[in-house]
Amino acid sequence: MDNFIFYSPTEFIFGKDTQKRTGETVRRFGGEKVLLVYGGRSAEESGLIKEITESLMKEDIEYSILKGIKPNPTDDRVYEGIAQAMREGSTFILAVGGGSVIDTAKAIALGAVYNGDFWDFFCGKEKPVAALPVGVVLTIPAAGSEGSGNSVITRLDGMHKLSVRTNVLRPRFAIMNPQLTMTLPWFQTACGAVDMLCHIFERYFSNTTAMLVNGYSEAIMRDIMARALELKVNPDDYEARADIMWAGTIAHNGLCGVGKEEDWATHRIEHEVSAIYDVAHGAGLACIAPAWLSFVAKRNPDMVWRFAINVMGVNPDGLTTEEIIEKGISSLKDFYHDLGLTTSLTELIGKTPDIDALVNSLETNMGKSLGFYVPLSMEDCREIYKSAL
Amino acid sequence: MDNFIFYSPTEFIFGKDTQKRTGETVRRFGGEKVLLVYGGRSAEESGLIKEITESLMKEDIEYSILKGIKPNPTDDRVYEGIAQAMREGSTFILAVGGGSVIDTAKAIALGAVYNGDFWDFFCGKEKPVAALPVGVVLTIPAAGSEGSGNSVITRLDGMHKLSVRTNVLRPRFAIMNPQLTMTLPWFQTACGAVDMLCHIFERYFSNTTAMLVNGYSEAIMRDIMARALELKVNPDDYEARADIMWAGTIAHNGLCGVGKEEDWATHRIEHEVSAIYDVAHGAGLACIAPAWLSFVAKRNPDMVWRFAINVMGVNPDGLTTEEIIEKGISSLKDFYHDLGLTTSLTELIGKTPDIDALVNSLETNMGKSLGFYVPLSMEDCREIYKSAL
Numbered sequence: 001m002d003n004f005i006f007y008s009p010t011e012f013i014f015g016k017d018t019q020k021r022t023g024e025t026v027r028r029f030g031g032e033k034v035l036l037v038y039g040g041r042s043a044e045e046s047g048l049i050k051e052i053t054e055s056l057m058k059e060d061i062e063y064s065i066l067k068g069i070k071p072n073p074t075d076d077r078v079y080e081g082i083a084q085a086m087r088e089g090s091t092f093i094l095a096v097g098g099g100s101v102i103d104t105a106k107a108i109a110l111g112a113v114y115n116g117d118f119w120d121f122f123c124g125k126e127k128p129v130a131a132l133p134v135g136v137v138l139t140i141p142a143a144g145s146e147g148s149g150n151s152v153i154t155r156l157d158g159m160h161k162l163s164v165r166t167n168v169l170r171p172r173f174a175i176m177n178p179q180l181t182m183t184l185p186w187f188q189t190a191c192g193a194v195d196m197l198c199h200i201f202e203r204y205f206s207n208t209t210a211m212l213v214n215g216y217s218e219a220i221m222r223d224i225m226a227r228a229l230e231l232k233v234n235p236d237d238y239e240a241r242a243d244i245m246w247a248g249t250i251a252h253n254g255l256c257g258v259g260k261e262e263d264w265a266t267h268r269i270e271h272e273v274s275a276i277y278d279v280a281h282g283a284g285l286a287c288i289a290p291a292w293l294s295f296v297a298k299r300n301p302d303m304v305w306r307f308a309i310n311v312m313g314v315n316p317d318g319l320t321t322e323e324i325i326e327k328g329i330s331s332l333k334d335f336y337h338d339l340g341l342t343t344s345l346t347e348l349i350g351k352t353p354d355i356d357a358l359v360n361s362l363e364t365n366m367g368k369s370l371g372f373y374v375p376l377s378m379e380d381c382r383e384i385y386k387s388a389l
Numbered sequence: 390m391d392n393f394i395f396y397s398p399t400e401f402i403f404g405k406d407t408q409k410r411t412g413e414t415v416r417r418f419g420g421e422k423v424l425l426v427y428g429g430r431s432a433e434e435s436g437l438i439k440e441i442t443e444s445l446m447k448e449d450i451e452y453s454i455l456k457g458i459k460p461n462p463t464d465d466r467v468y469e470g471i472a473q474a475m476r477e478g479s480t481f482i483l484a485v486g487g488g489s490v491i492d493t494a495k496a497i498a499l500g501a502v503y504n505g506d507f508w509d510f511f512c513g514k515e516k517p518v519a520a521l522p523v524g525v526v527l528t529i530p531a532a533g534s535e536g537s538g539n540s541v542i543t544r545l546d547g548m549h550k551l552s553v554r555t556n557v558l559r560p561r562f563a564i565m566n567p568q569l570t571m572t573l574p575w576f577q578t579a580c581g582a583v584d585m586l587c588h589i590f591e592r593y594f595s596n597t598t599a600m601l602v603n604g605y606s607e608a609i610m611r612d613i614m615a616r617a618l619e620l621k622v623n624p625d626d627y628e629a630r631a632d633i634m635w636a637g638t639i640a641h642n643g644l645c646g647v648g649k650e651e652d653w654a655t656h657r658i659e660h661e662v663s664a665i666y667d668v669a670h671g672a673g674l675a676c677i678a679p680a681w682l683s684f685v686a687k688r689n690p691d692m693v694w695r696f697a698i699n700v701m702g703v704n705p706d707g708l709t710t711e712e713i714i715e716k717g718i719s720s721l722k723d724f725y726h727d728l729g730l731t732t733s734l735t736e737l738i739g740k741t742p743d744i745d746a747l748v749n750s751l752e753t754n755m756g757k758s759l760g761f762y763v764p765l766s767m768e769d770c771r772e773i774y775k776s777a778l
Contacts, residue, residue, distance in 0.1 A: 001567075001631040003404025008397060014648065015392025178390075212612040212632040219604035227600070242390040243601040246647065255644075258635065259403065 001259035002208055008253045010147050011173040014246065016238075018177045019048065019137050022094070023055035026135055029172040031092030034063040035085045037105045038096040039070070043139065048180065052096060052137060064088045066108075072274050072281070073100040075155045078118060081108035085132070093134045095171075098192075099143020099152075099281075102136055106151035106169045109134045121164045122153055128166040136174040141181060141245040142192030142282060144199055144252025146174035154275045160365055161275035174249070178241035186235065189244075190339040191282025193228035196248040197221055198285045202264045203257035205296065205303050205373040210260050217256045218310045220247055225311075225335055232339065265371030266292045269381055272358045272365075277349045286336040287345045290329050291388035296374040297325045303373065304328065345388045355385045390648035391597055397642045399536050400562040403635065405627075407566045408437065408526050411483070412444035415524055418561040420481030423452040424474045426494045427485040428459070432528065437569065441485060441526060453477045455497075461663050461670070462489040464544045467507060470497035474521070482523045484560075487581075488532025488541075488670075491525055495540035495558045498523045510553045511542055517555040525563040530570060530634040531581030531671060533588055533641025535563035543664050549754055550664035563638070567630035575624065579728040580671025582617035582633065585640040586610055587674045591653045592646035594685070594692050594762040599649050606645045607699045609636055614700075614724055621728065654760030655681045658770055661747045661754075666738045675725040676734045679718050680777035685763040686714045692762065693717065734777045744774045 013021060026034060034056060036049075043049050056063050066081045085093065085108055093112075095105035109131040111118030120126040136146040145151070149170045152163040181189070204217050224247045227240040234240070250256070269292065270284040297304040305321055308314040308328020316324050333343045342348050359382050362370075369375050376384070402410060415423060423445060425438075432438050445452050455470045474482070474497055482501075484494035498520040500507030509515040525535040534540070538559045541552040570578070593606050613636045616629040623629070639645070658681065659673040686693040694710055697703040697717020705713050722732045731737050748771050751759075758764050765773070 001404070001628060001635075003407065004401075006401040006403065007399075009400075010396075011398075012393075012395040014395065015390070018392065209628050211616070211628070212609065212636055215608035215612050216605040219608040220601065223601040223604050239390060239598050239600070242648065246390075247601055250644075255639075259631065 001210055002261065004259045006254055006258050007167055008147060008170065008255070010171050010253070012147065012176060012249065013173060014176045016177060016179055018175045019051060019180065020055060022052045022137055022175060023057070023059040023061060025173050025175065026056065026061055026092060026094060027059045029092070029133060029135060031061060031094070031133065031135065033088060033090050034061055034092045034094045035066060035081065035088065035090040035108065036063045036094050036096065037066045037069060037081065037101055037108070039098070039101050040068065042183075043096055046183065048137075048139070049096065063094070064090070069097065069101045069104045071100050072154050072161070072278055073104045075119060075153055077104055078107040078111060078153060081105075082111035082118060085112040091132065093132050094137070095134060096137040096139065098138070098140025099145045102134075102143065102145035102171070103151040103153060105134050106131070106145070107153050109169065110164070119155060122155075122162040128164065128168050131168045134169065134171045136171045138174055138176045138245070139180050140184060140188055140192060141248035142188075142195040144196060144248050146171055146176065147249040147253035150252070152271070159275045160361070161271040162365060176245055176249070178238060178245045181241050181245060182236050186232065186340065187280070189231055189235070190228065190341055191280045192248065193224055193244065193339065194282040194286050194336065194341065196251040197224050198266060198289055199251040200256050201289060202267060203260055203262045204307065205263050206260045207300070207373060208260040213256060213258055213260060214306070220251060220256065221311045223247055224251070228339060261372045263371045263373045265376055268366055268370050269362065269384060272361050273345065273353065276357060276361065277353065279348055283341055283348055286341040287343050287348055287388045288384065290333050290336075290343055291384045293329050293332070294387060295380065295384050297329070299374045301325060343388070345385070352389065353385070355382060358385055390599055391650065393648045395643050395647050396556055397536060397559065397644070399560050399642070401536065401565060401638065402562060403565045405566060405568055407564045408440060408569065409444060411441045411526055411564055412446070412448040412450060414562050414564065415445065415450055415481060415483060416448045418481070418522060418524060420450060420483070420522065420524065422477060422479050423450055423481045423483050424455060424470065424477065424479040424497065425452045425483050425485065426455045426458060426470065426490055426497070428487070428490050429457065431572075432485055435572065437526075437528070438485065452483070453479065458486065458490045458493045460489050461543050461550070461667055462493045464508060464542055466493055467496040467500060467542060470494075471500035471507060474501040480521065482521050483526070484523060485526040485528065487527070487529025488534045491523075491532065491534035491560070492540040492542060494523050495520070495534070496542050498558065499553070508544060511544075511551040517553065517557050520557045523558065523560045525560045527563055527565045527634070528569050529573060529577055529581060530637035531577075531584045533585060533637050535560055535565065536638040536642035539641070541660070548664045549750070550660040551754060565634055565638070567627060567634045570630050570634060571625050575621065575729065576669070578620055578624070578633075579617065579730055580669045581637065582613055582728065583671040583675050583725065583730065585637040586613050587655060587678055588640040589645050590678060591656060592649055592651045593696065594652050595649045596689070596762060597649040602645060602647055602649060603695070609640060609645065610700045612636055613640070617728060650761045652760050652762045654765055657755055657759050658751065658773060661750050662734065662742065665746060665750065666742065668737055672730055672737055675730040676732050676737055676777045677773065679722050679725075679732055680773045682718050682721070683776065684769065684773050686718070688763045690714060732777070734774070741778065742774070744771060747774055
């Protein structure tokens with residue numbers, strides 16, 4: 001176990017009807033003038049936005065609205081939000097939605113108190129030291145952004161999808177009502193499960209000894225898979241919705257990465273796909289993760305072997321290490337297929353992707369090498385893209 | 390899963406040599422005049438106190454010392470600490486030690502800003518609303534107090550051992566260096582493992598549906614048992630020390646209890662034993678926990694059956710539910726014996742305990758009923774004490 005700092009100060013307010021407490025919670029965390037950020041029409045049509053604005057008004061909290069944030073959120077909306085927050089004198093950013101909305105809110109929170117271009121933090125030019133406080137009402141369990149200090153934004157100029165990770169962006173609170181996720185389209189539920197699983201992969205596949213952390217990470221991964229399959233059959237199962245929602249948070253608040261060297265190659269390889277082809281991040285991961293696993297297992301089999309047995313439930317009796325690994329990866333693909341997702345990039349995008357463009361963009365954003373479980377050259381990444389076709 | 394709030398804002402600074410960062414961390418959390426609380430001579434003789442006071446002085450942080458805090462900490466030292474903190478104008482309480490030291494520090498932190506008797510919070514007369522900030526350098530992994538809002542203090546007048554739980558007592562930071570625990574006497578390591586296991590028991594044995602939480606709780610319990618047995622053979626194993634230390638924290642920071650009705654009968658039944666006979670809390674739990682499990686399994690077998698299979702590793706093939714449970718509980722007793730602990734109260738105390746006195750004190754402190762997995766009457770508790778003799 002390496003030295004680490006674990007800091008997850010977010011207050012998670014979890015359960016039925018908790019969104020009714022938004023106003024009082026914003027007030028308790030000192031919010032007085034709120035920039036309310038949300039996505040599409042569904043939050044309006046369901047009555048959630050009305051419920052939230054009423055709960056703000058009840059506390060005499062002023063708010064202005066930035067809406068229409070789309071998946072794979074882009075820098076143009078961030079600039080717009082920063083200008084709006086500064087114009088309105090916003091003191092608190094409230095995100096109502098999933099990862100794209102929360103990440104946009106976080107980027108606005110950084111930019112609104114910075115005398116320069118917020119992108120400086122994403123391209124690594126500056127380190128964040130301050131941000132407006134952010135609160136969250138979560139509607140899509142997936143990105144884990146409600147409990148993380150991360151934000152991922154795509155710059156339209158060049159379609160660079162980059163991220164920042166800093167404790168100043170950890171939300172003050174996250175209101176999480178699993179009931180709100182029952183009306184999600186199945187595709188979003190499925191992509192969410194893939195994304196949270198992969199947040200654990202990025203930490204689990206590591207060369208650091210971590211018996212305790214690996215043990216509870218495996219338990220969380222098994223639960224995500226079982227619960228996602230249950231939801232496919234019965235989308236209104238509250239217990240399964242609740243497990244998936246909490247799993248998405250602890251998959252990414254740092255708990256599964258304590259003391260470990262994290263990898264993150266799979267996410268970075270995927271980010272190029274969703275940035276360039278505007279597909280859902282989780283759907284992209286379902287293609288890239290098995291391809292990445294097959295590639296690294298040939299070079300560093302240990303954790304993939306362990307994953308096959310302890311997470312995918314492969315019975316190792318009478319099998320070689322290679323066979324165990326192969327069975328594990330094919331079970332993972334089967335799981336993605338059972339969710340209704342493809343593991344083929346060509347099928348996902350609807351055409352053969354331009355691998356040169358993906359690799360070139362990856363190299364521009366990430367340099368010559370990425371990942372730690374098996375450090376990958378750009379040629380390795382090209383091979384992974386190819387095997388995911 | 391019931392509605393819940395999970396709030397664990399403590400910054401955990403974990404790993405080798407981290408105690409050297411005490412001064413800068415106190416400074417970062419706004420500490421200027423520190424009341425330094427610690428226990429026995431071992432912290433002085435090891436050089437730890439010198440290292441910590443030097444690191445405070447380097448940051449120009451003034452400090453005064455309250456030392457000699459003993460296991461099963463008592464209210465007299467709390468009153469002394471409150472008076473000292475007020476006299477010295479302390480703005481920060483720094484605990485260097487295990488649960489007893491941290492709990493004393495927390496009680497002082499409550500009392501120093503309260504215009505009344507700090508015991509009001511422990512006997513339930515008042516609800517805490519404020520406290521001085523508390524920081525921790527942990528030397529004994531056991532109580533989980535470094536990441537909890539709990540404090541347990543014994544009132545000398547009547548030997549009442551009572552607890553308070555409030556977010557205002559969650560430490561601002563906890564510095565956790567597993568190296569510092571390598572020189573612990575084996576008995577303390579063993580009692581610590583029993584205590585942290587039991588912190589999970591209190592949450593695991595519940596009637597609330599909680600597939601995800603049960604899954605990761607089981608993984609943590611299995612790890613604690615495996616690592617404790619490894620440490621018996623090789624007390625210098627850093628990885629095992631690190632796992633045990635982190636497990637002790639997450640066993641009690643709330644993670645294993647989210648959305649569940651918690652029980653806490655075992656702890657309360659034991660508190661009377663350690664309060665009246667001044668034995669180690671963990672050693673008392675090793676007697677009470679199996680007796681409690683046997684009692685509740687007859688009335689509500691489900692979770693004990695699950696525990697036997699998933700944590701104690703009982704192979705259920707061909708066994709009845711009763712046999713599985715019996716095997717599970719006897720394996721747990723074997724584990725305690727392997728740690729070198731007794732599961733007999735008579736052996737622990739060195740004489741037959743006065744069961745009337747234990748039950749009378751329990752009733753005075755807790756009323757007519759305790760626990761939730763199986764609500765216990767005082768007659769039930771008497772039976773549990775008897776079967777633990």
